[in-house]
Amino acid sequence: MMNSLSRKDWMPEAYRKTLVRQMSQHAHSEIVGMLPEGNWITRAPNLRRKAILLAKVQDEGGHGLYLYAAAETLGTSRDEMIEALHSGKAKYSTIFNYPTLTWADIGAIGWLVDGAAIMNQVPLQRTSYGPYARAMVRICKEESFHQRQGYEIMMHLAAGAAEQKRMAQDALNRWWQPSLMMFGPPDDQSPNTEQSMRWRIKRDTNDALRQKFVDITVPQAEAIGLTVPDPELKWNEARGSYDFGAVDWEEFKAVVKGQGPVAKERMAARVKAWEEGAWVRDAARAHAAKRAAAKQAAE
Amino acid sequence: MHALATHALRLGDDALILGQRLSEWCGHAPALEIDLSLANIALDCVGQATHFLALAGALEGQGRDADRLAFHRDVMDFTNCLLVEQPNGDFAQTIARQFFFAHYQHLLFERMQAVQDERFAAIAAKAVKETAYHAKLAGEWVIRLGDGTEESRARMERGLDWMWRFTGELFAMDEIDSAAIDAGAGVDKAALHPLWDARIGAVLAEAGLAPPAPHRPVLGGRIGRHSEHLGHLISDMQFLQRAYPGATW
Ligand SMILES: [Fe+2]
Ligand SMILES: [Fe+2]
Numbered sequence: 001m002m003n004s005l006s007r008k009d010w011m012p013e014a015y016r017k018t019l020v021r022q023m024s025q026h027a028h029s030e031i032v033g034m035l036p037e038g039n040w041i042t043r044a045p046n047l048r049r050k051a052i053l054l055a056k057v058q059d060e061g062g063h064g065l066y067l068y069a070a071a072e073t074l075g076t077s078r079d080e081m082i083e084a085l086h087s088g089k090a091k092y093s094t095i096f097n098y099p100t101l102t103w104a105d106i107g108a109i110g111w112l113v114d115g116a117a118i119m120n121q122v123p124l125q126r127t128s129y130g131p132y133a134r135a136m137v138r139i140c141k142e143e144s145f146h147q148r149q150g151y152e153i154m155m156h157l158a159a160g161a162a163e164q165k166r167m168a169q170d171a172l173n174r175w176w177q178p179s180l181m182m183f184g185p186p187d188d189q190s191p192n193t194e195q196s197m198r199w200r201i202k203r204d205t206n207d208a209l210r211q212k213f214v215d216i217t218v219p220q221a222e223a224i225g226l227t228v229p230d231p232e233l234k235w236n237e238a239r240g241s242y243d244f245g246a247v248d249w250e251e252f253k254a255v256v257k258g259q260g261p262v263a264k265e266r267m268a269a270r271v272k273a274w275e276e277g278a279w280v281r282d283a284a285r286a287h288a289a290k291r292a293a294a295k296q297a298a299e
Numbered sequence: 300m301h302a303l304a305t306h307a308l309r310l311g312d313d314a315l316i317l318g319q320r321l322s323e324w325c326g327h328a329p330a331l332e333i334d335l336s337l338a339n340i341a342l343d344c345v346g347q348a349t350h351f352l353a354l355a356g357a358l359e360g361q362g363r364d365a366d367r368l369a370f371h372r373d374v375m376d377f378t379n380c381l382l383v384e385q386p387n388g389d390f391a392q393t394i395a396r397q398f399f400f401a402h403y404q405h406l407l408f409e410r411m412q413a414v415q416d417e418r419f420a421a422i423a424a425k426a427v428k429e430t431a432y433h434a435k436l437a438g439e440w441v442i443r444l445g446d447g448t449e450e451s452r453a454r455m456e457r458g459l460d461w462m463w464r465f466t467g468e469l470f471a472m473d474e475i476d477s478a479a480i481d482a483g484a485g486v487d488k489a490a491l492h493p494l495w496d497a498r499i500g501a502v503l504a505e506a507g508l509a510p511p512a513p514h515r516p517v518l519g520g521r522i523g524r525h526s527e528h529l530g531h532l533i534s535d536m537q538f539l540q541r542a543y544p545g546a547t548w
Contacts, residue, residue: 031331038326042319045539045548046366047352050322051345057325058338065331103539103548153548161546269327277329279454280390283447284330290446 027067029093097260104171110150123203302478304358311351312379318344370540375523382465395458401433415483445506467516
């Protein structure tokens with residue numbers, strides 16, 4: 001069985017492909033995830049929150065950058081990966097296909113989405129591919145910081161005026177189910193889980209992580225006086241865990257297929273930025289080539 | 300408002316409005332690295348704004364803090380220069396604005412870190428390191444775009460030309476500036492103009508670009524006479540504070 005691999009080690013082609021898929025999907029999620037949160041930077045309610053949000057979104061971009069770089073060690077270029085994202089061939093986390101409607105959504109994303117991301121990612125710090133594992137160590141540290149900042153926003157809103165508390169509850173109502181979906185389909189419908197666990201690219205099943213998330217998050221909601229929007233949610237003494245209602249897997253499947261509420265807007269924004277930036281990237285390349293040629297001529 | 304308070308307010312408003320403009324790029328820049336560097340500059344600007352606006356509020360002595368000043372004034376009470384409120388346009392236009400402003404701000408803070416008034420000197424001493432980076436980054440892009448392709452060169456020329464008419468205001472002096480100098484907190488901005496011309500000129504020469512044709516300076520920002528763009532920017536920025544009066548966040 002494999003221990004930690006570096007890029008120079010021989011690896012089965014299927015293993016390499018799965019890794020590239022997983023890492024690039026993760027990188028794309030970081031980049032697309034900048035959009036819903038970026039939506040509130042100019043409207044952040046005070047200077048402190050504005051600075052924190054700017055820094056957070058910048059961190060997410062940085063995560064995208066490390067992950068693309070780590071995936072590039074396996075021989076796929078960043079441009080190729082971005083091409084695959086724009087053509088719809090590559091996926092990104094379904095969660096970012098939901099809109100950020102109020103300021104409370106910024107709190108909910110930090111608390112729930114970064115919180116779920118941490119649970120998915122902590123085990124990957126010990127994943128079998130070295131560059132991925134190392135990127136994850138750094139990323140997880142920042143994600144847990146984001147999670148605390150998001151929870152702090154929610155805590156403040158929940159303790160604020162009635163209309164702020166309403167905003168917080170509404171955000172929880174909208175983000176709860178999509179957050180549960182972040183752990184992927186149920187184990188009996190997850191096609192890649194078994195193989196990925198055997199390769200140690202993945203270390204826990206989707207359902208196990210989802211349960212862990214619910215168990216940790218429900219008391220956090222209660223602590224600030226918010227209600228998790230699930231009438232079937234109940235503490236199960238025997239299991240030492242919460243029982244919770246079914247996730248709407250039909251919606252999940254539709255969102256995976258690109259039919260999320262703002263999926264078209266997200267992709268349109270990414271493609272627009274990429275296409276409108278082409279002349280800038282071309283100019284940078286042309287300038288670098290001229291510089292290199294001039295340097296060579298001088299030598 | 301006391302002259303020194305207004306002096307601090309102007310410095311804070313410049314940083315605040317530029318930070319706001321730059322953060323509009325977040326998630327939409329031509330490349331990931333550019334996205335990160337623009338966010339980085341925006342973050343520095345928000346930090347500078349917070350310091351200068353807090354100082355303005357303290358000097359005013361009416362109990363207004365940085366947030367009160369940022370989120371509860373209307374256009375005619377904003378004192379930023381017109382340059383920073385100009386729309387981002389394409390990336391070249393953003394870079395032109397950044398290039399002109401960062402060089403001005405850097406020259407300003409280089410001197411302000413040595414003024415007698417320690418409050419202004421301390422903020423400038425921290426900010427001068429940031430503006431050195433902002434000016435360098437913008438200058439590198441002016442060179443890349445000026446030298447890169449035919450299209451990038453044409454866009455860079457248009458961007459510089461668009462922003463040029465607002466550069467005269469950066470160095471205009473009035474009674475607030477004189478009072479700030481007398482109080483040991485200000486800098487003779489008029490004296491910075493030739494130095495700025497030289498720094499700008501050197502970068503443009505390396506980029507193979509000519510300085511834009513002279514244009515009569517468009518003035519007014521320092522006394523609250525702005526372009527039409529600022530009202531939209533602040534209505535966006537102040538939305539939550541205005542919609543939920545008295546709430547804290
Ligand atoms: Fe991230
Ligand atoms: Fe994060």
